[in-house]
Amino acid sequence: MSEPLIELQDITFSYPGAATPVFQDFNFQLLPGKHIGLIGPNGCGKTTLLHLIMGLLKPQAGKIVIFGQEVSKEKDFVAVRQKVGLLFQNPDDQLFCPTVLEDVAFGPLNQGKAPAEAIRIARETMAKLELEGFEDRVTYKLSGGEKKLVSLATVLAMQPQLLLLDEPTTGLDTDTKHRLVHLLQDLDIGYMIVSHEDAFLHHTVGECCHVHGHCCQPA
Amino acid sequence: MSPIQEPFADGVSLAHRLDPRGKIVVAGLFAVSVAVAQTYATALAGLALALVCLALARLPLKKVGARLLVVNAFIFFLWFILPLTYPGDAVWQFGPFTVSRQGLLYTGLITLKSNTIVIALIALIATAPVNTLGQALQRLRLPDKLCHLLLFTYRYLHVLELEFQRLVQALKIRGFHPGTNLHTYRTYAYLAAMLLVHSCDRADSVYRAMLCRGFHGKFYSLRIFSWQPRDRVFGAVSLLALAALLYLEWRGAGPL
Incomplete structure (x- = not known):
């Protein structure tokens, strides 16, 4: 069996002031090439799990191993974020540059690409998502669905090896959802999706896991 | 708008x-x-x-x-x-x-x-446009922090306005009528406080999203003057x- 892409060992995490921890001795594995859906009731820790993986939240105990490397310090996670892309639940959190092109190019520029190269990558990514002509649109004037797709473009532009999507379908119409399904099916990288939509998960992931306080069990 | x-x-x-x-x-x-x-x-x-x-x-x-x-x-x-x-x-x-x-x-x-x-x-x-001004100021070697402040203020004023309108709507649909009484003052105080809390949260989330995309304190501009x-x-x-x-x-x- 090959090495897992992500491994969480005995993770304990609780939000400050919360009575019960979200995770207690939580264990989780994501194997290469797997497409997993994360399901569970509101507040069970699905988003928290994604944020722990990205190093946005730090566990009180336990070990996180990503791509075979143990990560614990901010510096380790900086490297993780170059390879793992996270699509936020709320696209308004994700888009902050004035124009779409600048926002999509933001990641590649941070990766040290030259502006011309960053623009090329941004345009290619946008073409893949059928977002041609959006380059100079102002991000906060986009519609909800457009914001979501542009957010996805900003993440994909960093050419991640693994994608984490936090409720990618909220606010999308049926057509846009179909586009997203096809897009994910064509991706050749692993991904994990948090979603409450069974139909969407049915088309995009191989298996679904229930997130509990201690583990993540196949549903 | x-x-x-x-x-x-x-x-x-x-x-x-x-x-x-x-x-x-x-x-x-x-x-x-x-x-x-x-x-x-x-x-x-x-x-x-x-x-x-x-x-x-x-x-x-x-x-x-x-x-x-x-x-x-x-x-x-x-x-x-x-x-x-x-x-x-x-x-x-x-x-x-x-x-x-x-x-x-x-x-x-x-x-x-x-x-x-x-x-x-x-x-x-x-x-x-304000965005261009922000980038031009950056090119004029004004402190990065000031330029970012200008650009972010401009970008998030709209989000805050929407947030404010959402809260006001929430008040309205529950039959709130402003008057000269303690209930009104308290409600407005809640509104202001909630707006502040939401803004803080928003700022946090945005910063996290930026970290995820490799932000390390420096903005790169695509504009070539x-x-x-x-x-x-x-x-x-x-x-x-x-x-x-x-x-x-x-x-x-x-x-x-």
């Missing part, structure tokens, strides 16, 4: 096509020169220069007038206070009030200078004009 309307930012006039960096520097120097001017000659010359810039920007005069009206609404109050309180030769007396000649001249000068500066700023600064021959001409002419203003001021030095 954008929270900050930028009615003058779009256009193809000469003033729109000039390099924003040059425009910012010239507008800044001009504003300072006019602001410290003590003579009518300098202020009038400045006004003439500002009007030339305005003509070059070919902006809708009606909207420019509307902007000036806002500025002059503030200055309007000065006309009530300064002439009455500024010491000098009396020109007019009624009851306990004395209108001084110096006071009138001084208020007139302030009015003239304020309008001159605002016209110049409309012609030179308002003809560039190019310094054209016309910018060189604009810069040279502006410097000459500023020098002329300073000469006028120096010759006519002395308060009123």
Whole structure:
């Protein structure tokens, strides 16, 4: 069996002031090439799990191993974020540059690409998502669905090896959802999706896991 | 709808096509020169220069007038206070009030200078979108933090406005009517507090999203500013004009 892409060992995490921890001795594995859906009731820790993986939240105990490397310090996670892309639940959190092109190019520029190269990558990514002509649109004037797709473009532009999507379908119409399904099916990288939509998960992931306080069990 | 309307930012006039960096520097120097001017000659010359810039920007005069009206609404109050309180030769007396000649001249000068500066700023600064200005300031080596503050304020004003409207709607659909009572004050206090909390959360989330995309404290700009021959001409002419203003001021030095 090959090495897992992500491994969480005995993770304990609780939000400050919360009575019960979200995770207690939580264990989780994501194997290469797997497409997993994360399901569970509101507040069970699905988003928290994604944020722990990205190093946005730090566990009180336990070990996180990503791509075979143990990560614990901010510096380790900086490297993780170059390879793992996270699509936020709320696209308004994700888009902050004035124009779409600048926002999509933001990641590649941070990766040290030259502006011309960053623009090329941004345009290619946008073409893949059928977002041609959006380059100079102002991000906060986009519609909800457009914001979501542009957010996805900003993440994909960093050419991640693994994608984490936090409720990618909220606010999308049926057509846009179909586009997203096809897009994910064509991706050749692993991904994990948090979603409450069974139909969407049915088309995009191989298996679904229930997130509990201690583990993540196949549903 | 954008929270900050930028009615003058779009256009193809000469003033729109000039390099924003040059425009910012010239507008800044001009504003300072006019602001410290003590003579009518300098202020009038400045006004003439500002009007030339305005003509070059070919902006809708009606909207420019509307902007000036806002500025002059503030200055309007000065006309009530300064002439009455500024010491000098009396020109007019009624009851306990004395209108001084110096006071009138001084208020007139302030009015003239304020309008001159605002016209110049409309012609030179308002003809560039806020985003471009932020990036130009960055290129002018202004501290990164200040530039980011400008750009983020601009970007998130709209989000905050939407947040505010959502909260107001939530109040409305539950039958809230503002009145002069404790319930209203408490509700408004909650509204303000909630807006603050939401803004903090939003700022947190945005920062996290930026970290996820490899942000490490530095913004890279895609915009390439190019310094054209016309910018060189604009810069040279502006410097000459500023020098002329300073000469006028120096010759006519002395308060009123």
